[in-house]
Amino acid sequence: MLEKDIEKVLVSEEEIRIRSTELGKVLTEEYKDKDPLVLGILRGSVPFMAELIKHIDAHMEMDFMTVSSYHGGTKSSGEVKLIMDVDTAIRDREILIVEDIIDTGRTLKYLKELLEHRGAHVRIVTLLDKPEGRIVEIEPDWTGFTIPNEFVVGFGLDYENHYRNLPYVGVLKEEIYSN
Ligand code: PRP
Ligand code: MN
Ligand code: MG
Numbered sequence: 001m002l003e004k005d006i007e008k009v010l011v012s013e014e015e016i017r018i019r020s021t022e023l024g025k026v027l028t029e030e031y032k033d034k035d036p037l038v039l040g041i042l043r044g045s046v047p048f049m050a051e052l053i054k055h056i057d058a059h060m061e062m063d064f065m066t067v068s069s070y071h072g073g074t075k076s077s078g079e080v081k082l083i084m085d086v087d088t089a090i091r092d093r094e095i096l097i098v099e100d101i102i103d104t105g106r107t108l109k110y111l112k113e114l115l116e117h118r119g120a121h122v123r124i125v126t127l128l129d130k131p132e133g134r135i136v137e138i139e140p141d142w143t144g145f146t147i148p149n150e151f152v153v154g155f156g157l158d159y160e161n162h163y164r165n166l167p168y169v170g171v172l173k174e175e176i177y178s179n
Helices: 013-031 046-053 106-117 174-178
Strands: 006-011 037-042 061-068 081-084 094-102 121-129 142-146 169-172
Touching: 013 046, 013 094, 013 121, 013 142, 037 046, 037 106, 046 094, 061 106, 094 106, 106 121, 169 174
Parallel strands: 037 061, 037 094, 094 121, 121 142
Antiparallel strands: 006 169, 061 081
């Protein structure tokens, strides 16, 4: 049903699972004695967060922040809005931000600066990195997959708040967002 709106699969369900396992091993080593705050950025990060943390064998806390800059469409609004803040003390805390994608970089630059300003030590893991989309300078510490400059949906990524529940990352047919 959803699949008919997808032009092609870019990252399959299995590739996501395998890569998340690999990243989980690396992050286990990195964080095993640090009790990090693993911070998911709502809403897009939810499926990746759920997959990734299964593979991190270390004590951690979880929290979420909601920010929004796309307001549902295919183009960044250029302005990042803080909708829900964390509910945890973060001074001197090790924070691992979990994101679905870095595109223009605005969302993560905003978040990293905000959390560092509050005294946290921040690193970033993202499922997808789209380097050609970059407008502000920010790099993830760990990346699942580097992707070309196409509008993608699925595994958390949305078009008008839909398609997040696809189990893979795919390119949406142009006819869906051009009419
Ligand atoms: C999307 C995505 C990232 C951000 C990346 O979130 O989930 O958080 O945009 O884009 P950027 O690098 O250009 O800032 P969005 O604002 O669409 O909110 P959502 O997670 O609720 O979909
Ligand atoms: Mn998001
Ligand atoms: Mg979105």
